[in-house]
Amino acid sequence: MALVGPEPIDIGSLIDEVSSLERGGTVVFIGSVRRGPEDGPVAAIEYSAYEEMAEQEFGRILTVARDRWPAAGLAARHRLGTLPTGTPSIAVAASAPHRADAFEAARWVIEEAKRHLPIWKREQFDDGTRSWREA
Amino acid sequence: MALVGPEPIDIGSLIDEVSSLERGGTVVFIGSVRRGPEDGPVAAIEYSAYEEMAEQEFGRILTVARDRWPAAGLAARHRLGTLPTGTPSIAVAASAPHRADAFEAARWVIEEAKRHLPIWKREQFDDGTRSWREA
Amino acid sequence: MTITCRFFARYAELMGHDELELFLPPSATVRDAIDALRQRSGGASALPETMLVAVNREHTRETHVLDDGDELAFLPPLAGG
């Protein structure tokens, strides 16, 4: 299952991937293309990646998380391509027997992904101009 | 929209309720009926409530949360009735411009709900016996 | 005065029903209501001496003075979620 790619993110199937009878708590994080007052007139964001490396790095992040939260179920996706505002670009699901672990694991994975995945954003504005957004 | 009731929890519509273009981060918590090694042979849990009061208390929890996280979108449900293991019994969705707030608000709402809603559980075991589970 | 008592979960099971009318003198408190209930025969006598209570859907204490028509709910320890 590709962690990084152009396919729309299916939240339901992400939840199914991490669910099991022993895991009573599931946390899903969904990051979407935002257009708020601080963002300017963003129409869409183009996500591009060093795909082979992003896939490998995301896999490693999940491996480390599984080691830290051995009872947890974890799944994640990062979508690539031109995504209009409101569209989910990244999602992480974490389930665990107890909810504190599910919250912590989901939070940890999203923070690591934001920090380490070789993925770039170019904003497209309403007037057709584009600009790279670097952290 | 009833916060407490017998209807299955629709995670997708909960996410839709809290989504908006300004809110780039959404966190969903789903609590399901668990059957783990500590739980014994649980086949299902019957959830019963003081419904009018549970509805009111859940509404208040959301009101306080909206006051604490004014930019957040919040939605929640607690399902009642006999729910087989693996079935979601409670869900909370929180979205916010920044993910830290979405995580905190979702966590706060679920902790308050677990502590304050007048809702009770009776476990049904594989052998047909039943027992009240009190915190 | 007439108080509507409501019982939930284990307490409803003990009582054998989830609602009853209780007739109490004016100015009776929640404590008086509990004492009146526990003197009854049957499941009511097995109710705990102290219980979590709500009057008209608001959590309250045993010292709360009841009014005619109040809904007094007896809540077993909560275990939602």
Added chain:
Amino acid sequence: MTITCRFFARYAELMGHDELELFLPPSATVRDAIDALRQRSGGASALPETMLVAVNREHTRETHVLDDGDELAFLPPLAGG
């Protein structure tokens, strides 16, 4: 030796393409590769003097000694999510 250089996002835009072959003497380092690139005409001269780099998909430093056939990737500041 031959190194495959890959450029992403803003760097690919600067370069006008996302891949090129670079011929370097044996034992050349990542730093040597950057210097060789920046001496070229066109967009390459506008590349920053220091860049985040990966060799064969692993983050590394400018002192890393390259091998023939390595894939050397230049990564603009990350902004995933």
